[in-house]
Amino acid sequence: MKLRKYIVASLIGLAPLGSCTYLDKEPDTEIDINMVFENKEKVESWLANVYSRIPNPGNDWLNKYGWEVFADDLTPSKRWQQWDWPNITKITGEWTPNTQWAGSFWDDLPRKIRQAYIFIERVHALPDADLPQKEVDYMKAEARFLAAYYWWQLVETYGPIPFRPNYIAPTDFTLSDLMVGQRPFDEIISHLDNEMLEASKQLAPVWQSVEKYGRITSVMCLTVRAKMLLFAASPLVNGNDWYIGHKNKEGEELFNSTYSQLKWVKAAEACKLLLDEAERAGYRLYVEYNDEGEIDPFTSLENLWFTKFQDGNKEILFPFTKEDAYSSYQFYTNKVVTKEYGGGNGLGVYQGLVDAFFMKNGLPIQDDNSGYVEEGFSTQKETRVTAWVGGTGQKGEVTAASTYNMYCNREPRFYTAVSYNGSWYALAGRKFAFFKNQKDNDYTHDAPQNGYLVRKKIYPQDNPKNKSYKWRQVFLYRLSASYLDYAEAINEAHDDNASREEALKYINKVRERAGVRQYTLSAVPANDAKYIHVNDDQASVRAAVRMERRVELCCEGTRWSDIRRWKIAESLPEMTGDDYGMNFGGTNNAEFYKRTVFQTRVWKKAMYWFPIYIDEINKNPNLVQAPFWN
DSSP: OOHHHHHHSOOOSSOOOOOOSTTOOOOOOSSOHHHHTTSHHHHHHHHHHHHTTSOOTTTIIIIISOHHHHSSSEEOOGGGGGGTOHHHHHHTTOOOTTOOOTTOHHHHHHHHHHHHHHHHHHOOOBGGGTBOHHHHHHHHHHHHHHHHHHHHHHHHHHSSOBOOTTOOOOTTOOHHHHOOOBOOHHHHHHHHHHHHHHHHTTSOSSOSSGGGTTSOOHHHHHHHHHHHHHHHHSTTTSSOGGGTTOBOTTSOBSSOOSOOHHHHHHHHHHHHHHHHHHHHTTOOOOOOBOTTSSBOHHHHHHHTTTOOGGGTOTTEEEEOOOTTTTHHHHHTTSOOTTSSSOSOOOOEEOHHHHHHSOBTTSOOTTSTTSOOOOSSBOSSOEEOSOOOOTTTSSTTEEEOTTOBGGGSSBOHHHHTTEEETTSEETTTTEEOOOSTTBTTBOSSSSSOTTSEEEOTTOOTTOBTTTTBOOOOOOEEEEHHHHHHHHHHHHHHHOOSHHHHHHHHHHHHHHHHHHTOOEEESSOOOTTOSSEEEOOSSHHHHHHHHHHHHHHHTTTTTHHHHHHHHTTOGGGOHHHHSEEEEOOTTOSSHHHHSSOEEEEEOOOOGGGGSOOOOHHHHHHOTTOOOOTTOO
């Protein structure tokens, strides 16, 4: 049986792992371990079990882990908390070391890491069973990367952690083998950097066999490595004096508070290595073209989520191959509360995200030249050259007449990411009606709590009532994000004109596909239709990168990492106080279309890292709690 079948199927034949202490070991399996590694199918099953903790971006990032709701992109109905949405309580401040977390990284990931180490130690060629040494070498490299990836997930979540690389607890282990304390952040990153890089050298950038799709590639290794080094170079952990004195029980500082420019240089080099490897192997942004032979940003941005790698979607750097991976996301988004097509109509977006999208001329709404108008209604429909029908149900029509001006003349990414009152509801063949007691707002927990629903990643004809869902391509990371990773890193690594030009080059690749004007450091004539001037300084390019990340990567889980590593959460109004939207209690235009507080959030300095659950602290006297949680 082929390994991919194991990856996407329920696993059998291996007993679950036992202990819940951080570096605990599993109990012996019912099958003698030597027998496992003499049988090809059991070898594949063991490795598939190591794979099984790769996070599911379709379900886990939204509900289980919280990446998509911890930041200021997606906002769930607060009243869903009654059905066990504990991450809602976290964003409203009810978060302590006693709070359990469904992600269970502390318990689960060390078990998979230990399985990976056992696999690397014991797997060997089985020539008589069609498991040659070359395939074994690939498998070992995959396991090596997965162990490093799981370590990185722990570090990105908790900061410094107990770290014993390549350690396998012996059968006759004692508590002293396991009760270790945290190691310094930079020490861990240095080791994982080497592990991911070395694993990448053993793997192909693309597997030629479709049956291997989803197996770890060199590009997947380099993608995660680049993102890890970008995080490690960022203000949260590079020169941050907040954590001076945060030491392990041996008296070692766990964070290096001295700023290092070399970390940005290393991050930029890692990002460029990834891009070079990916582009040589044929990875590229996913684009579709309109009738005039130009990029159609509307159809490109929408169909990116529904087009297979094998069908030309070469933007996918790190796929997730488990079937039905988007069931939770589907349930909580594309629904109407009248039960016409099913319930669950309460996952929206923040007003701040609506405001972050550019105008169609590529300028932010705050720019005096953007043409943004907030109040009032359009007098005529707007058309563009596109095959997209998601605006009004008619090809090329983006907004209908009488659309609230806030939503008119915006960039394509806005229309493919946000459902607003009066936008097109394709399944029902009508406009969304979000006024109180209209078809899409029965004023319950299952209603657009702030007058918006998320549209991104939702297939327009998905019908939850009859469980008719479009197959979708699920992935953790894509090339567009890595372009922006590199743009950020190269701008921070070298404060010079050449680096800023390089940064804008990669931002512009993203903007071109998005259908908005390009940036340039050169002077631009008034009313230029192609370029927007950016000042030739590091701060201006940094601002451009951050604005682009905000809208290009919204609702993908990236924002939570960004606002943490940039150390800006306390400066964001929607993270620290009243959150606004339209008034979902309004019954007419005058009542509905006004910025209205729908919830209040609480942010604490401690929340940059997850707390170690109190039971783990009590078990292990060598642990210290994450900063500011005591």
